[in-house]
Amino acid sequence: MAATAVATPGIPRECGCKGIRTCLICEEQSGDDPSWQHAPQRNRFIYSDIGWAVGSEQSDFEGWAFPFSGVTLIEDFVTPDEETELVQLMDRDPWRLSQSGRRKQDYGPRVNFRKQKLKTEGFSGLPAFSRDLVRRMGLYPALAGFQPVEQCNLDYCPERGSAIDPHLDDTWLWGERLVSLNLLSPTVLTLTREASGSLLLSLAPSDLPEPWPGGPMAAGRSVPCEEVEVAVALPRRSLLVLGGAARHQWHHAIRRRDVQARRVCITFRELAADFLPGGQQQELGQELLRIALSFQGRPL
Numbered sequence: 001m002a003a004t005a006v007a008t009p010g011i012p013r014e015c016g017c018k019g020i021r022t023c024l025i026c027e028e029q030s031g032d033d034p035s036w037q038h039a040p041q042r043n044r045f046i047y048s049d050i051g052w053a054v055g056s057e058q059s060d061f062e063g064w065a066f067p068f069s070g071v072t073l074i075e076d077f078v079t080p081d082e083e084t085e086l087v088q089l090m091d092r093d094p095w096r097l098s099q100s101g102r103r104k105q106d107y108g109p110r111v112n113f114r115k116q117k118l119k120t121e122g123f124s125g126l127p128a129f130s131r132d133l134v135r136r137m138g139l140y141p142a143l144a145g146f147q148p149v150e151q152c153n154l155d156y157c158p159e160r161g162s163a164i165d166p167h168l169d170d171t172w173l174w175g176e177r178l179v180s181l182n183l184l185s186p187t188v189l190t191l192t193r194e195a196s197g198s199l200l201l202s203l204a205p206s207d208l209p210e211p212w213p214g215g216p217m218a219a220g221r222s223v224p225c226e227e228v229e230v231a232v233a234l235p236r237r238s239l240l241v242l243g244g245a246a247r248h249q250w251h252h253a254i255r256r257r258d259v260q261a262r263r264v265c266i267t268f269r270e271l272a273a274d275f276l277p278g279g280q281q282q283e284l285g286q287e288l289l290r291i292a293l294s295f296q297g298r299p300l
Helices: 024-030 080-091 128-137 244-248 282-292
Strands: 043-048 052-055 064-067 071-074 103-107 110-112 117-119 148-156 164-167 174-183 187-192 198-203 219-224 228-234 239-242 251-254 263-271
Touching: 043 064, 071 228, 080 128, 080 174, 080 263, 128 148, 128 263, 148 282, 174 244, 263 282
Parallel strands: 043 228
Antiparallel strands: 043 052, 052 064, 064 198, 071 239, 103 148, 110 117, 148 263, 164 251, 174 239, 174 263, 187 228, 187 251, 198 219
16 A cells, blocks of 8 residues: 555654655554556666667677667766865755655745646745756857746755656756756666556667667567667766656656755756747746746745
Protein backbone atom coordinates (compact mmCIF):
# COMPACT_ATOMS: atom_id res chain seq x y z
CA MET A 1 0.00 0.00 0.00
CA ALA A 2 1.42 3.38 -0.99
CA ALA A 3 1.96 6.04 1.63
CA THR A 4 -0.49 8.93 1.66
CA ALA A 5 1.82 11.41 3.41
CA VAL A 6 -0.75 12.08 6.15
CA ALA A 7 0.89 13.28 9.37
CA THR A 8 0.42 11.24 12.52
CA PRO A 9 -2.18 12.91 14.78
CA GLY A 10 -0.54 15.16 17.35
CA ILE A 11 2.75 15.36 15.43
CA PRO A 12 3.29 18.61 13.50
CA ARG A 13 4.03 18.39 9.80
CA GLU A 14 7.79 18.65 9.16
CA CYS A 15 7.69 18.27 5.38
CA GLY A 16 5.73 19.61 2.42
CA CYS A 17 4.42 16.31 1.02
CA LYS A 18 0.83 16.01 -0.21
CA GLY A 19 -1.23 13.21 -1.71
CA ILE A 20 0.80 10.11 -2.55
CA ARG A 21 4.15 11.95 -2.56
CA THR A 22 6.47 11.13 0.30
CA CYS A 23 9.90 11.90 1.76
CA LEU A 24 11.97 10.21 4.46
CA ILE A 25 10.42 12.42 7.16
CA CYS A 26 6.78 11.52 6.54
CA GLU A 27 7.65 7.90 5.74
CA GLU A 28 9.22 7.55 9.17
CA GLN A 29 6.11 9.08 10.75
CA SER A 30 3.60 6.96 8.84
CA GLY A 31 5.48 3.67 8.70
CA ASP A 32 3.99 2.93 5.25
CA ASP A 33 5.86 1.72 2.18
CA PRO A 34 6.61 4.69 -0.08
CA SER A 35 5.14 4.58 -3.57
CA TRP A 36 8.52 5.19 -5.20
CA GLN A 37 9.67 1.73 -4.08
CA HIS A 38 7.06 0.15 -6.33
CA ALA A 39 8.10 1.82 -9.59
CA PRO A 40 8.20 -0.62 -12.54
CA GLN A 41 11.56 -2.00 -13.58
CA ARG A 42 12.70 -0.71 -16.97
CA ASN A 43 15.54 -1.33 -19.38
CA ARG A 44 18.12 1.38 -18.77
CA PHE A 45 19.67 3.33 -21.63
CA ILE A 46 22.38 5.96 -21.20
CA TYR A 47 22.16 9.25 -23.08
CA SER A 48 25.16 9.96 -25.28
CA ASP A 49 25.98 13.55 -26.19
CA ILE A 50 25.79 12.73 -29.91
CA GLY A 51 22.01 12.34 -29.57
CA TRP A 52 21.59 8.60 -28.97
CA ALA A 53 20.48 6.49 -26.02
CA VAL A 54 22.71 3.42 -25.58
CA GLY A 55 21.78 0.26 -23.65
CA SER A 56 23.61 0.04 -20.33
CA GLU A 57 25.78 -2.91 -19.33
CA GLN A 58 23.09 -4.02 -16.86
CA SER A 59 20.35 -3.86 -19.50
CA ASP A 60 19.07 -6.67 -21.72
CA PHE A 61 19.81 -4.27 -24.58
CA GLU A 62 23.52 -3.74 -24.03
CA GLY A 63 25.10 -2.88 -27.37
CA TRP A 64 21.87 -1.49 -28.83
CA ALA A 65 20.82 2.15 -29.24
CA PHE A 66 18.12 4.46 -30.57
CA PRO A 67 18.05 8.16 -31.55
CA PHE A 68 17.17 10.47 -28.67
CA SER A 69 16.58 14.11 -29.55
CA GLY A 70 15.87 17.25 -27.56
CA VAL A 71 18.68 17.18 -24.97
CA THR A 72 21.42 19.82 -24.84
CA LEU A 73 23.98 19.69 -22.04
CA ILE A 74 26.41 22.56 -21.48
CA GLU A 75 29.12 21.61 -19.02
CA ASP A 76 30.86 24.13 -16.74
CA PHE A 77 28.24 26.78 -17.45
CA VAL A 78 29.38 28.57 -14.29
CA THR A 79 32.75 28.53 -12.50
CA PRO A 80 33.27 27.05 -9.01
CA ASP A 81 33.45 30.57 -7.55
CA GLU A 82 30.22 31.57 -9.29
CA GLU A 83 28.54 28.41 -8.02
CA THR A 84 29.50 29.25 -4.45
CA GLU A 85 28.25 32.80 -4.77
CA LEU A 86 24.94 31.74 -6.33
CA VAL A 87 24.16 29.28 -3.53
CA GLN A 88 25.15 31.81 -0.87
CA LEU A 89 22.79 34.37 -2.40
CA MET A 90 19.93 31.86 -2.50
CA ASP A 91 20.54 30.82 1.10
CA ARG A 92 20.05 34.41 2.23
CA ASP A 93 16.35 34.06 1.41
CA PRO A 94 14.02 31.57 3.12
CA TRP A 95 13.42 28.19 1.54
CA ARG A 96 9.83 26.87 1.63
CA LEU A 97 9.07 23.21 2.21
CA SER A 98 7.96 21.42 -0.94
CA GLN A 99 6.88 17.91 -1.85
CA SER A 100 9.02 14.77 -1.87
CA GLY A 101 11.64 16.18 0.48
CA ARG A 102 12.49 19.26 -1.57
CA ARG A 103 12.66 22.92 -0.58
CA LYS A 104 11.95 25.71 -3.07
CA GLN A 105 12.02 29.38 -3.90
CA ASP A 106 9.59 30.60 -6.59
CA TYR A 107 10.00 33.64 -8.81
CA GLY A 108 7.05 33.80 -11.17
CA PRO A 109 3.34 34.46 -11.53
CA ARG A 110 0.88 32.50 -9.43
CA VAL A 111 -0.67 29.95 -11.77
CA ASN A 112 -3.68 27.64 -11.68
CA PHE A 113 -2.81 25.25 -14.49
CA ARG A 114 -6.06 23.29 -14.21
CA LYS A 115 -8.16 26.40 -14.78
CA GLN A 116 -5.53 28.04 -17.01
CA LYS A 117 -5.49 31.25 -15.00
CA LEU A 118 -2.67 33.29 -13.53
CA LYS A 119 -2.11 36.33 -11.34
CA THR A 120 0.77 38.80 -11.48
CA GLU A 121 0.16 40.16 -7.97
CA GLY A 122 3.25 39.64 -5.84
CA PHE A 123 5.44 38.76 -8.83
CA SER A 124 8.35 41.21 -8.87
CA GLY A 125 10.63 39.55 -11.42
CA LEU A 126 13.56 37.18 -11.51
CA PRO A 127 16.28 37.75 -8.87
CA ALA A 128 19.12 40.16 -9.61
CA PHE A 129 21.72 37.39 -9.58
CA SER A 130 20.06 35.75 -12.61
CA ARG A 131 20.65 38.69 -14.95
CA ASP A 132 24.11 37.50 -16.00
CA LEU A 133 22.96 33.87 -16.21
CA VAL A 134 20.23 34.83 -18.68
CA ARG A 135 22.64 36.96 -20.71
CA ARG A 136 25.10 34.06 -20.87
CA MET A 137 22.42 31.60 -21.98
CA GLY A 138 21.75 33.71 -25.06
CA LEU A 139 25.32 33.08 -26.27
CA TYR A 140 24.49 29.42 -27.03
CA PRO A 141 22.63 28.46 -30.23
CA ALA A 142 20.27 26.13 -28.35
CA LEU A 143 19.11 29.11 -26.27
CA ALA A 144 18.95 31.82 -28.91
CA GLY A 145 16.16 34.24 -28.00
CA PHE A 146 15.48 32.55 -24.68
CA GLN A 147 13.59 34.92 -22.35
CA PRO A 148 12.63 33.27 -19.07
CA VAL A 149 9.50 34.46 -17.33
CA GLU A 150 9.69 32.10 -14.36
CA GLN A 151 12.48 30.79 -12.13
CA CYS A 152 12.23 28.05 -9.54
CA ASN A 153 15.11 27.20 -7.20
CA LEU A 154 14.93 23.68 -5.77
CA ASP A 155 17.01 22.32 -2.89
CA TYR A 156 17.56 18.55 -2.72
CA CYS A 157 19.01 16.80 0.33
CA PRO A 158 19.63 13.03 0.80
CA GLU A 159 18.76 13.29 4.51
CA ARG A 160 15.20 14.28 3.52
CA GLY A 161 14.99 11.69 0.74
CA SER A 162 14.55 14.44 -1.84
CA ALA A 163 13.31 13.48 -5.31
CA ILE A 164 10.88 14.61 -7.98
CA ASP A 165 8.35 12.27 -9.59
CA PRO A 166 8.18 11.66 -13.36
CA HIS A 167 6.21 14.48 -14.94
CA LEU A 168 5.69 16.63 -18.04
CA ASP A 169 5.84 20.39 -17.59
CA ASP A 170 2.77 22.41 -18.56
CA THR A 171 2.46 23.51 -22.19
CA TRP A 172 -0.37 26.07 -21.84
CA LEU A 173 1.91 28.67 -20.22
CA TRP A 174 5.43 27.29 -20.58
CA GLY A 175 7.14 27.22 -23.95
CA GLU A 176 9.43 24.94 -25.87
CA ARG A 177 12.60 24.99 -23.77
CA LEU A 178 13.06 23.97 -20.14
CA VAL A 179 16.42 25.05 -18.73
CA SER A 180 18.03 23.84 -15.47
CA LEU A 181 21.36 24.71 -13.86
CA ASN A 182 22.70 21.89 -11.66
CA LEU A 183 24.73 23.07 -8.64
CA LEU A 184 26.72 21.56 -5.73
CA SER A 185 26.65 17.89 -6.76
CA PRO A 186 26.19 15.70 -9.85
CA THR A 187 22.97 13.79 -10.37
CA VAL A 188 21.04 11.85 -13.00
CA LEU A 189 17.88 12.90 -14.82
CA THR A 190 15.72 9.88 -15.63
CA LEU A 191 13.34 10.06 -18.59
CA THR A 192 10.48 7.63 -19.17
CA ARG A 193 7.72 7.40 -21.75
CA GLU A 194 4.25 6.03 -21.08
CA ALA A 195 3.01 6.04 -24.68
CA SER A 196 2.13 2.84 -26.48
CA GLY A 197 4.32 1.69 -29.30
CA SER A 198 7.91 0.58 -29.62
CA LEU A 199 11.35 2.06 -30.07
CA LEU A 200 13.39 0.75 -33.00
CA LEU A 201 16.95 -0.15 -31.97
CA SER A 202 20.18 -0.26 -33.94
CA LEU A 203 23.42 -2.01 -33.11
CA ALA A 204 25.73 0.52 -31.48
CA PRO A 205 29.21 0.58 -33.01
CA SER A 206 32.13 -0.02 -30.66
CA ASP A 207 33.59 3.49 -31.04
CA LEU A 208 30.84 5.37 -29.15
CA PRO A 209 30.71 8.18 -28.08
CA GLU A 210 32.49 9.26 -31.26
CA PRO A 211 30.19 10.22 -34.17
CA TRP A 212 29.00 7.21 -36.10
CA PRO A 213 30.61 7.08 -39.57
CA GLY A 214 27.89 6.79 -42.16
CA GLY A 215 25.11 6.94 -39.58
CA PRO A 216 23.56 4.12 -37.54
CA MET A 217 23.57 0.52 -38.63
CA ALA A 218 20.38 -1.21 -39.74
CA ALA A 219 17.72 -1.60 -37.05
CA GLY A 220 17.48 -5.08 -35.61
CA ARG A 221 15.38 -5.01 -32.43
CA SER A 222 12.49 -3.17 -30.86
CA VAL A 223 11.44 -2.53 -27.28
CA PRO A 224 8.12 -1.21 -25.91
CA CYS A 225 8.33 2.46 -24.93
CA GLU A 226 7.00 1.84 -21.43
CA GLU A 227 9.84 -0.61 -20.73
CA VAL A 228 12.58 1.97 -21.34
CA GLU A 229 14.24 4.64 -19.23
CA VAL A 230 16.94 7.03 -20.42
CA ALA A 231 19.51 8.28 -17.90
CA VAL A 232 21.06 11.71 -18.55
CA ALA A 233 24.10 12.36 -16.35
CA LEU A 234 24.13 15.96 -15.08
CA PRO A 235 27.60 17.05 -13.97
CA ARG A 236 28.02 19.68 -11.29
CA ARG A 237 27.69 23.23 -12.70
CA SER A 238 26.15 21.98 -15.96
CA LEU A 239 23.20 23.56 -17.78
CA LEU A 240 20.52 21.26 -19.20
CA VAL A 241 18.11 22.26 -21.98
CA LEU A 242 15.10 20.05 -22.76
CA GLY A 243 13.13 20.62 -25.94
CA GLY A 244 11.35 18.68 -28.67
CA ALA A 245 10.62 15.04 -27.87
CA ALA A 246 12.57 15.11 -24.61
CA ARG A 247 10.35 17.94 -23.37
CA HIS A 248 6.95 16.88 -24.76
CA GLN A 249 6.99 13.07 -24.96
CA TRP A 250 9.28 11.90 -22.16
CA HIS A 251 8.51 12.37 -18.46
CA HIS A 252 11.52 13.61 -16.49
CA ALA A 253 12.40 12.83 -12.87
CA ILE A 254 15.18 12.92 -10.29
CA ARG A 255 15.21 9.70 -8.29
CA ARG A 256 16.02 9.58 -4.61
CA ARG A 257 18.95 7.26 -5.17
CA ASP A 258 20.55 9.83 -7.49
CA VAL A 259 20.73 12.54 -4.80
CA GLN A 260 23.93 11.69 -2.94
CA ALA A 261 24.70 15.15 -1.50
CA ARG A 262 23.02 18.54 -1.32
CA ARG A 263 21.93 19.61 -4.78
CA VAL A 264 20.53 22.99 -5.79
CA CYS A 265 18.79 23.32 -9.13
CA ILE A 266 17.77 26.60 -10.81
CA THR A 267 15.04 26.01 -13.42
CA PHE A 268 14.01 28.65 -15.96
CA ARG A 269 10.89 28.54 -18.15
CA GLU A 270 9.91 30.62 -21.17
CA LEU A 271 6.44 31.53 -22.40
CA ALA A 272 4.31 29.42 -24.73
CA ALA A 273 3.55 30.75 -28.22
CA ASP A 274 0.09 31.99 -27.24
CA PHE A 275 1.72 34.55 -24.90
CA LEU A 276 4.25 35.79 -27.46
CA PRO A 277 3.76 38.43 -30.21
CA GLY A 278 0.95 37.28 -32.50
CA GLY A 279 -0.63 35.09 -29.83
CA GLN A 280 -4.04 35.60 -28.29
CA GLN A 281 -2.52 36.52 -24.91
CA GLN A 282 0.42 38.54 -26.17
CA GLU A 283 -0.39 41.57 -24.00
CA LEU A 284 -0.31 39.48 -20.84
CA GLY A 285 2.88 37.85 -22.06
CA GLN A 286 4.54 41.23 -22.60
CA GLU A 287 3.58 42.28 -19.08
CA LEU A 288 4.98 39.06 -17.61
CA LEU A 289 8.25 39.50 -19.48
CA ARG A 290 8.50 43.15 -18.43
CA ILE A 291 8.22 42.13 -14.79
CA ALA A 292 10.43 39.06 -15.08
CA LEU A 293 13.30 40.77 -16.85
CA SER A 294 13.39 43.70 -14.43
CA PHE A 295 15.49 41.36 -12.24
CA GLN A 296 14.13 42.90 -9.06
CA GLY A 297 12.42 39.79 -7.75
CA ARG A 298 12.01 38.35 -4.31
CA PRO A 299 10.84 34.76 -3.76
CA LEU A 300 7.09 34.33 -3.41
